[in-house]
Amino acid sequence: MLLSVQGLRKSFNGRTVLEGVDFSVAAGELVAFLGANGSGKSTTLRCVMGITAPDSGSISIEGTALDTLQGRDLQQARQRMAMIFQKIHLVPRRTALDNVCAGALSRIPTVRSLSPLLFPADVQQEALDCLDRVGLADRAFDRVGRLSGGQQQRVAVARALCQRADVVLADEPVSALDPHAAEQVMALLRELAHSEGLAVAAVLHQPDLALRYADRSIGLLQGSMTFDLPSTEITADHLDTLYAPDRDVSDRKSAA
Amino acid sequence: MTPHTLTPAVARRSPSAQTRVALVRPKKPLRWITTAAVAAAVVGLHAVAIEGTDFKPELLVDGWKGMAAFIGDAFPPDLSWEKTLRPGLEATLVTLWIGLLGTTLSVPFALLLAALAAENTSPHRLVYQAARAILSFFRAVPDIVFALIFVTAVGLGPFAGVLALICHNTGVMGKLWAESMEEIDSGPQEALRTAGANRVQQVANATLPMVVPQFVGLLLYRFDVNVRSSLGLGLVGAGGIGLLINQSIKSFQFDSMLTHILIVLVLIIVVDQFSAWIRRRLAA
Numbered sequence: 436m437l438l439s440v441q442g443l444r445k446s447f448n449g450r451t452v453l454e455g456v457d458f459s460v461a462a463g464e465l466v467a468f469l470g471a472n473g474s475g476k477s478t479t480l481r482c483v484m485g486i487t488a489p490d491s492g493s494i495s496i497e498g499t500a501l502d503t504l505q506g507r508d509l510q511q512a513r514q515r516m517a518m519i520f521q522k523i524h525l526v527p528r529r530t531a532l533d534n535v536c537a538g539a540l541s542r543i544p545t546v547r548s549l550s551p552l553l554f555p556a557d558v559q560q561e562a563l564d565c566l567d568r569v570g571l572a573d574r575a576f577d578r579v580g581r582l583s584g585g586q587q588q589r590v591a592v593a594r595a596l597c598q599r600a601d602v603v604l605a606d607e608p609v610s611a612l613d614p615h616a617a618e619q620v621m622a623l624l625r626e627l628a629h630s631e632g633l634a635v636a637a638v639l640h641q642p643d644l645a646l647r648y649a650d651r652s653i654g655l656l657q658g659s660m661t662f663d664l665p666s667t668e669i670t671a672d673h674l675d676t677l678y679a680p681d682r683d684v685s686d687r688k689s690a691a
Numbered sequence: 692m693t694p695h696t697l698t699p700a701v702a703r704r705s706p707s708a709q710t711r712v713a714l715v716r717p718k719k720p721l722r723w724i725t726t727a728a729v730a731a732a733v734v735g736l737h738a739v740a741i742e743g744t745d746f747k748p749e750l751l752v753d754g755w756k757g758m759a760a761f762i763g764d765a766f767p768p769d770l771s772w773e774k775t776l777r778p779g780l781e782a783t784l785v786t787l788w789i790g791l792l793g794t795t796l797s798v799p800f801a802l803l804l805a806a807l808a809a810e811n812t813s814p815h816r817l818v819y820q821a822a823r824a825i826l827s828f829f830r831a832v833p834d835i836v837f838a839l840i841f842v843t844a845v846g847l848g849p850f851a852g853v854l855a856l857i858c859h860n861t862g863v864m865g866k867l868w869a870e871s872m873e874e875i876d877s878g879p880q881e882a883l884r885t886a887g888a889n890r891v892q893q894v895a896n897a898t899l900p901m902v903v904p905q906f907v908g909l910l911l912y913r914f915d916v917n918v919r920s921s922l923g924l925g926l927v928g929a930g931g932i933g934l935l936i937n938q939s940i941k942s943f944q945f946d947s948m949l950t951h952i953l954i955v956l957v958l959i960i961v962v963d964q965f966s967a968w969i970r971r972r973l974a975a
Contacts, residue, residue: 484885485885486881486885510887513887514886514887517885517886518882518885520878520882522876522878523878524876524878524879524881524882525879525882526879526896526897526900526901527901528900528901528903528904529900537883537886537888537896537897538886540883540886540887540888540889540892540896541886541887541888541889543892545889545891545892548888548891548892548895548896549891549895550895551896591882594882594886595886598886598887
């Protein structure tokens with residue numbers, strides 16, 4: 436397994452958000468995380484990415500646990516993971532190419548990263564190749580702010596590719612996009628998983644997208660996993676447990 | 692919490708008149724006392740201030756003749772080319788150059804201090820506090836005081852004015868820039884951090900490019916302000932048209948003074964229009 440996560444726990448100010456989440460993502464696989472607001476989907480990804488520090492749990496990449504690594508080795512292992520954000524987080528005033536180059540910053544000396552004009556030629560060529568892989572090579576020199584939302588999210592995917600990540604964690608990558616653009620981005624993520632062997636984990640708010648694009652879907656309810664099944668085996672009952680008015684469930688929890 | 696509480700929106704749409712929500716404003720009995728107290732305090736403060744500034748309108752009424760004579764002497768403005776107009780225009784150019792250099796030459800210092808004094812880009816809490824303190828100092832000392840200090844070092848003339856503006860403007864612009872950096876969306880910076888970029892790379896490739904429009908807008912605003920403050924610097928001997936205005940008042944040549952003031956008026960309108968035009972283009 437390229438990415439495996441065991442016993443992930445996290446609480447904020449005494450409120451438990453994750454109660455032991457275990458999952459793994461293989462190379463060439465697109466896994467969707469489903470769940471209502473506050474179920475812990477995004478926190479899971481942020482803990483794996485290291486943006487939020489988990490209280491406990493182990494994260495391994497290709498069998499090597501990150502907590503056994505230090506310094507440069509840890510940094511290199513972390514850089515095999517890239518994150519895609521709901522709000523895209525590109526710099527709108529810069530060109531698509533310059534934004535994609537920024538994914539390679541960890542490989543560029545600090546002095547040569549002060550301005551896009553100083554970016555090494557081979558990095559720029561690699562960035563253009565990455566844009567080509569997401570189908571936007573022709574927009575390389577357009578400012579990102581001039582691109583549509585779907586195109587911007589594809590540029591963000593290209594930035595992750597330029598980081599040479601083989602694990603892509605996508606936090607609601609299509610929630611801010613119109614339905615057509617959402618289909619395009621999901622198709623792109625599936626394509627990257629299937630034909631380029633990336634391990635992709637995506638938090639999704641639309642179960643129908645998960646069922647159509649993801650190889651596997653994981654359901655989270657109040658910080659615990661309720662199912663981890665091939666998408667073809669997900670039934671309406673599974674989804675109902677996730678999204679049913681959760682009042683009685685939470686009442687039972689707080690009473691317990 | 693009961694799940695079926697009737698919300699006001701639902702109640703309003705209810706067909707039955709009996710279920711209408713009665714409009715009863717909650718009474719706040721102490722409100723008029725607060726209002727009266729605030730009003731009394733404001734009036735009291737103004738009474739003290741009028742006393743403290745010798746604010747006596749009757750003096751203005753009694754002394755109108757002096758003012759009329761002064762203004763009468765100033766009209767018509769002296770438009771002789773050799774004696775007034777040409778020196779005035781030349782000195783105005785000097786004033787403009789003082790404002791320009793005072794603004795642009797403070798950019799590197801302001802940029803560095805702003806990056807150190809913004810919470811989201813500063814490398815360390817101590818550096819942040821130190822940078823804030825330096826900026827506060829340069830901001831607190833008025834440019835006129837800096838000019839007086841530099842005049843003692845480099846002598847009378849525009850150079851002292853440029854140095855004074857660099858110091859004061861570094862303080863003001865650094866503060867304004869630091870604040871605009873703190874206000875921008877931190878998402879792109881976080882994205883580069885997760886991609887393994889170091890602090891300098893994050894600032895150079897996310898934070899700074901995100902704030903360019905705000906930076907340029909503030910820079911133009913400061914240019915506008917600095918051209919006007921360099922007039923005041925002339926009054927203390929730091930060159931430019933301010934110096935000529937001061938000289939013409941001291942030698943009772945009020946008609947030349949008026950000419951200089953009119954030239955300044957034109958300069959300020961031109962600078963204002965120019966920076967407004969650039970800011971409009973940036974916003975578009």
